[in-house]
Amino acid sequence: MITAIMILAALVGGYFVGLSRINAIAPDGPYALRAQPRFHAAFVAFCTAAPMVALAIIWALYGPGLINADVIATLPADMQAYEQGQLLLYLEDARTMAAGGEVLREHTDELAQIAVTMGDVTASWTMKYLIAAIAVGIAGLLTSRKVLHAQFAARVAIERIIYAFLIMCALIAVLTTFGIVMSLIFETFRFFEKVSVTEFLFGLQWSPQTAIREDQVGSSGAFGAIPLFAGTMLITVIAMFVAAPVGLLSAIFLSEFSTNRIRGMVKPLLEILAGIPTVVYGFFAALTVAPLMREAGMTLGLDVAAHSALAAGVVMGMMIIPLVSSLSDDVMNAVPQTLRDGAYALGATQAETIRQVVLPAALPGIVSAMLLAISRAIGETMIVVMAAGLAANLTANPLQMVTTVTVQIVTLLVGDQEFDSAKTLAAFALGLLLFIITLALNVIALRVVQKYREQYD
Amino acid sequence: MTDLNTSPVPSSVTSVHATDAARQRLNKRKAANKRFRLYGMAGVVIAIAALVMLLSTLVVQGYSAFYTHTMELTITLEQDVLDRNNTQDPEILARANYRKLVKNEVYSLFDDVTSRRDKRAVSALISNGAIDALREAVLDDPTIIGSTITITAPVSDDIDMLLKGHIDRNVEEQLRRVSDRQIAWTDSLVERGIIKRAFNTYFFTQGDSREPELAGIWGAVKGSFYTMVVTLLISFPVAVGAAVYLEEFAAKNRFTALVEVNINNLAAVPSIVFGLLGLAIFLNFFEMSRSAPLVGGMVLALMTVPTIIIAARAALKAVPPSIREAALGVGASPMQAVFQHVLPLAMPGILTGTILGLAQALGETAPLLMIGMVAFIVDIPGGITDPASALPVQIYLWADSPERAFVEKTSGAIIVLLVFLITMNAAATILRKRLERRW
Numbered sequence: 001m002i003t004a005i006m007i008l009a010a011l012v013g014g015y016f017v018g019l020s021r022i023n024a025i026a027p028d029g030p031y032a033l034r035a036q037p038r039f040h041a042a043f044v045a046f047c048t049a050a051p052m053v054a055l056a057i058i059w060a061l062y063g064p065g066l067i068n069a070d071v072i073a074t075l076p077a078d079m080q081a082y083e084q085g086q087l088l089l090y091l092e093d094a095r096t097m098a099a100g101g102e103v104l105r106e107h108t109d110e111l112a113q114i115a116v117t118m119g120d121v122t123a124s125w126t127m128k129y130l131i132a133a134i135a136v137g138i139a140g141l142l143t144s145r146k147v148l149h150a151q152f153a154a155r156v157a158i159e160r161i162i163y164a165f166l167i168m169c170a171l172i173a174v175l176t177t178f179g180i181v182m183s184l185i186f187e188t189f190r191f192f193e194k195v196s197v198t199e200f201l202f203g204l205q206w207s208p209q210t211a212i213r214e215d216q217v218g219s220s221g222a223f224g225a226i227p228l229f230a231g232t233m234l235i236t237v238i239a240m241f242v243a244a245p246v247g248l249l250s251a252i253f254l255s256e257f258s259t260n261r262i263r264g265m266v267k268p269l270l271e272i273l274a275g276i277p278t279v280v281y282g283f284f285a286a287l288t289v290a291p292l293m294r295e296a297g298m299t300l301g302l303d304v305a306a307h308s309a310l311a312a313g314v315v316m317g318m319m320i321i322p323l324v325s326s327l328s329d330d331v332m333n334a335v336p337q338t339l340r341d342g343a344y345a346l347g348a349t350q351a352e353t354i355r356q357v358v359l360p361a362a363l364p365g366i367v368s369a370m371l372l373a374i375s376r377a378i379g380e381t382m383i384v385v386m387a388a389g390l391a392a393n394l395t396a397n398p399l400q401m402v403t404t405v406t407v408q409i410v411t412l413l414v415g416d417q418e419f420d421s422a423k424t425l426a427a428f429a430l431g432l433l434l435f436i437i438t439l440a441l442n443v444i445a446l447r448v449v450q451k452y453r454e455q456y457d
Numbered sequence: 458m459t460d461l462n463t464s465p466v467p468s469s470v471t472s473v474h475a476t477d478a479a480r481q482r483l484n485k486r487k488a489a490n491k492r493f494r495l496y497g498m499a500g501v502v503i504a505i506a507a508l509v510m511l512l513s514t515l516v517v518q519g520y521s522a523f524y525t526h527t528m529e530l531t532i533t534l535e536q537d538v539l540d541r542n543n544t545q546d547p548e549i550l551a552r553a554n555y556r557k558l559v560k561n562e563v564y565s566l567f568d569d570v571t572s573r574r575d576k577r578a579v580s581a582l583i584s585n586g587a588i589d590a591l592r593e594a595v596l597d598d599p600t601i602i603g604s605t606i607t608i609t610a611p612v613s614d615d616i617d618m619l620l621k622g623h624i625d626r627n628v629e630e631q632l633r634r635v636s637d638r639q640i641a642w643t644d645s646l647v648e649r650g651i652i653k654r655a656f657n658t659y660f661f662t663q664g665d666s667r668e669p670e671l672a673g674i675w676g677a678v679k680g681s682f683y684t685m686v687v688t689l690l691i692s693f694p695v696a697v698g699a700a701v702y703l704e705e706f707a708a709k710n711r712f713t714a715l716v717e718v719n720i721n722n723l724a725a726v727p728s729i730v731f732g733l734l735g736l737a738i739f740l741n742f743f744e745m746s747r748s749a750p751l752v753g754g755m756v757l758a759l760m761t762v763p764t765i766i767i768a769a770r771a772a773l774k775a776v777p778p779s780i781r782e783a784a785l786g787v788g789a790s791p792m793q794a795v796f797q798h799v800l801p802l803a804m805p806g807i808l809t810g811t812i813l814g815l816a817q818a819l820g821e822t823a824p825l826l827m828i829g830m831v832a833f834i835v836d837i838p839g840g841i842t843d844p845a846s847a848l849p850v851q852i853y854l855w856a857d858s859p860e861r862a863f864v865e866k867t868s869g870a871i872i873v874l875l876v877f878l879i880t881m882n883a884a885a886t887i888l889r890k891r892l893e894r895r896w
Contacts, residue, residue: 273507278823
């Protein structure tokens with residue numbers, strides 16, 4: 001908040017300082033200048049604010065780390081020996097307490113003491129930051145003020161700055177991908193130091209709970225990812241069984257059979273279906289669909305698990321219907337009318353035209369739509385977290401409980417955590433696999449369209 | 458050529474298209490056509506039925522979250538109980554025994570409450586919110602001690618559920634959460650006008666709570682608001698900048714191709730992976746606070762950027778080149794042409810894309826779970842660095858709670874979330890219709 005006000009003040013202040021300076025340089029009006037006075041003023045404003053913005057970003061990113069490091073240095077030696085993750089959680093609570101909040105941790109004198117230290121250290125670092133921000137702002141102001149002269153190409157300078165900003169924006173997209181890949185790979189490597197690659201990729205046993213006592217059953221912790229992927233595939237297949245026919249048929253109806261009026265009414269409804277957050281679908285699956293299926297199964301004499309793969313899969317299918325239908329609708333609309341007219345001229349009925357002319361022409365696009373839908377189903381998290389199970393069963397029975405990759409990532413990382421245990425690192429390995437699989441599916445989908453698309457016009 | 462000279466088919470010979478077999482074939486094909494059309498219609502009907510079922514379930518389960526039942530209690534603030542020595546010290550007042558006052562008042566409502574068990578059963582009618590309300594009133598103005606005040610507090614969640622018909626009175630007594638006597642007491646209170654039905658202000662003004670009748674969505678709504686502000690402030694300038702660069706300035710080279718491939722792929726990365734990114738980089742590497750809207754907003758911004766870039770590029774592409782050329786022709790620099798002419802004309806399209814991107818981010822849950830916005834947070838956040846929850850995360854948390862009353866709260870929260878989303882989508886549609894120009 002203070003930072004925002006300071007930067008705003010720097011912009012306004014810089015602008016007026018620059019304006020007065022340039023008016024002093026050219027008292028006879030702007031015609032003696034190479035650029036208009038407002039460009040000179042804007043240049044000074046930028047040079048004042050930019051270092052402050054840069055400092056603010058650095059502070060936002062590195063500030064917490066600096067404060068933590070200082071607080072850790074004041075801690076007794078036995079606490080410093082804690083694992084980094086636990087220490088961070090502890091400091092987090094101290095920070096909340098210092099800010100006057102409530103924490104769930106037991107209120108010990110030690111914690112209160114650390115909270116006080118935390119408050120002091122935070123205050124001193126914040127002070128340092130504010131002073132530094134003002135200093136760099138003033139430095140920028142003075143330097144840029146000196147740079148101004150009658151022949152200074154202020155507009156060109158500003159346009160260069162804007163250009164650099166634009167490139168930076170485009171770079172952020174690349175940096176994000178880079179960040180994802182690097183962070184996932186880094187943590188995955190640390191995971192493979194503890195668990196072998198082959199065990200992870202081909203192991204049939206998944207039970208990441210490293211037990212508290214040595215002699216407990218299954219205390220070893222097994223990290224075989226096969227059951228997770230089997231579960232993911234099972235739910236995805238069920239979802240596609242729902243979404244593929246329903247989505248494709250509605251797309252055919254909307255693009256080929258329906259009148260414009262019906263289309264105009266149905267399309268927004270499907271868009272609503274697409275816009276509903278997945279957590280809502282999850283709630284629906286867990287509290288409405290799953291009990292319904294359990295009851296239906298009971299009347300049929302089947303034993304349906306409370307968190308059956310079927311319920312999660314069906315609801316996930318519901319969620320994907322609009323994706324399939326809108327993508328297929330688009331590709332079918334892209335098939336030129338002349339093809340249809342040709343088929344009609346040969347005496348084909350509308351259904352025959354669609355089945356034998358439109359669908360084959362649109363096939364690459366439809367295949368790519370299905371691949372995208374599958375990729376979406378594999379990466380979907382909330383529905384399965386809420387409606388699928390936690391136990392990793394290796395089964396193809398949709399009435400049983402299975403777990404998925406995303407469910408495990410969430411269970412491994414939510415709640416108390418130590419960042420260095422094999423358990424949390426496993427989540428990153430799963431994340432990397434998930435990322436690779438969805439990326440591959442997307443690339444294949446793109447390639448299918450590029451390679452097999454017929455160019456009609 | 459002689460064949461052509463033969464006489465035309467005599468009219469007495471029927472054409473091959475008019476035989477019975479041909480007619481049957483034709484009818485079959487027409488029937489197949491009709492069937493196919495019906496299949497298509499069935500697809501649409503199933504999709505819409507799914508939507509209707511989903512929404513109607515939510516409304517049926519959730520509308521009752523918007524009202525509650527409150528009890529009116531007239532309580533004498535006895536000096537002896539609260540502050541025997543009349544110190545008026547806030548410490549002592551904060552810890553005074555308000556529970557006793559509330560309980561005594563509730564006991565006194567009935568003549569037949571004498572045994573210990575009865576007393577416990579009767580005090581289960583009212584929420585702990587009564588105690589909090591009493592404490593607040595006293596802390597606000599300690600001079601009221603000794604006088605008699607009237608407070609309104611919600612009934613406990615079980616009684617609320619009973620009155621809303623979610624607890625079946627016909628079930629055997631052991632199998633339901635309220636006893637026969639509690640039902641009788643409640644009915645008598647309703648008859649006497651002490652328990653009244655009222656708009657559920659708690660739901661809209663409170664943060665999370667372990668007690669369903671006191672839990673509200675305001676904390677989560679504010680958390681979502683701060684998160685969205687951060688998301689908007691980061692993603693909008695970055696996405697527009699990237700789109701302008703790619704569409705207006707970038708040369709066709711490898712770097713540009715790389716950026717484009719990247720953006721398209723990022724748009725399809727599962728959201729949970731963005732959560733992992735946030736956890737590994739913002740929390741573990743930079744040690745930023747967990748559960749803060751700042752981090753949540755940054756993660757969601759990274760996720761929203763590709764969406765906005767794609768929309769913004771389409772909008773920029775739709776501005777005809779003549780606009781640029783005209784601007785350049787009268788002496789504008791390329792930068793001026795873009796920022797003073799092209800960008801303003803593309804703005805409606807960009808804003809539409811931004812609103813849709815934000816709507817998507819508002820409903821996103823998985824990345825926020827990863828960065829710890831899933832904690833139980835009672836306080837209402839006051840800024841972007843305070844620990845906070847978000848609306849979809851609150852829905853997730855409540856959906857996991859076992860109490861029956863939370864089902865209703867969850868559906869209520871979902872209705873609120875959907876209202877926000879539909880409003881945003883409607884705004885985007887109106888914006889597109891009103892401002893978009895056809896060239």
